[in-house]
Structures are given as C-alpha cells and as structure tokens.
Amino acid sequence: MIVAIDGPAASGKGTLARRLAEHFELRHLDTGLTYRAVAAALLAKGLPLGDEGVAIEIAQNLDLAHVDKTVLSAHEIGEAASRIAVLGGLREELVRLQKDFAAAPPGAVLDGRDIGTVVCPDATVKLFVTASPEARAERRTAEMVSKGQEAEYASVLEDLKRRDERDSQRTVAPMKQADDAHLLDTTEMDIETAFQAAVDIVSQAC
Ligand code: C5P
DSSP states (O other): OEEEEEOOTTSSHHHHHHHHHHHTTOEEEETHHHHHHHHHHHHHTTOOTTOHHHHHHHHHTOOGGGOOHHHHTSHHHHHHHHHHTTOHHHHHHHHHHHHHHHHSTTOEEEEESSIIIIIOTTOSEEEEEEOOHHHHHHHHHHHHHHTTOOOOHHHHHHHHHHHHHHHHHOSSSOOOOOTTOEEEEOTTOOHHHHHHHHHHHHHHHO
C-alpha cells in the first residue's frame, strides 16, 4: 500500500503524512528532506546551488537513515532546496531513492510535490493537501515563533508565495495535483479535523 501526499509548504501535509503512517502502520518518507539534505551539503561546502555534478554525487551518497531533520528544517535550507529542485539530473537521482523507499514492504506514505505525478504514479491513494497562502503563512509564523526563531507574517507570506511560484512553474516535475488525487483543503480545518478527513479518504481506498 502506498499513500502519495503532495501540496505546498505549510499546508499540513507533513504532519498528516506522519500521522497517517503511524495510523496505518506504514513507513514514512518526507521527500522534501532529500532535497534539503543535498542543499545543506552544497551550502556547507560553499558550492553554488547550480553545481549539478556535485549535487548528484551528494544525492548518490545520501543515507536516509541519518539525515538530521532539525538542522534541515531551517528556513534558508527550504529556500535553497527549492532552488536545486529545478535540476533535472538531480531529481532523477533522488526520485530513484524515493521509489526504492516506496517499494519496500509493508508499504509507505510519501509526501512532497511530485509523489502522485512522478514518484508513485500508481499509488493506492493520492491526496493533494492545500490551504490558502494566508492560512499557511499564519501557521508557519506561529511554528517559527514557538521554536524561538524570528518570524514576521508579511515576509513569511511573501516567501511562501515565491516558493509556490517556483515549485509550480518549473519545467521538471512541477508541483501539481494528479488527476486522480483527492483534494484536501485544510484552510478552515484544525489538524485533528484534517487528519480524520485524510483517514476517511485512505480507508475508503484500501
Ligand atoms: O517540503 P519541503 O518544504 O521540505 O521541500 C523543500 C523544497 O524541496 C520544496 O520547496 C521543493 O522545491 C522541493 N521538493 C520537490 N519535490 C519533492 C519534495 C520537495 O521539488 N517531492
């Protein structure tokens, strides 16, 4: 069983993916972390984000079990990840890794931008999780403040819109709802309501 979850930043897809994986006893991969890990390694080496040769090499040596999620959650890393995500050769490498993860038993929940369209086009069930940019910016600002980070709503909103634009307009594997994906708009939902709605959708599909 494979559950494919796509959607923009701060839509709630990550939390839903993690909780669905627990609920249905599946493995979980946040594919954004794979892009973040490569971006962070390029930044650490002081290399330009467009250096696809090195990016591919880093991807080939990526050990999913040992990526440090807390370090990778930084805002600048998300921005850098979105910049390298336009590189077609790098995507091929990371998609291979993600497909391998999805194929291993007992099945998995994967979340990202191109799971239902590219990584797992034959997934058992697909969800496209979204929310208005304003609702997402409010959530992201509150999350950053709760971690003691500086965050200003207006600039968080601008950053999210810019990232949405880049992710949905790129030529390779742009973020988009697969034709057979269920749309889950969480703008007016708290996380519990969204989770119940997602469980209902997945339960009906399996
Ligand atoms: O989901 P997260 O914010 O961690 O993703 C960081 C960036 O990685 C996204 O803005 C997107 O450009 C890229 N990404 C992608 N395809 C995925 C997952 C993430 O292009 N499947």
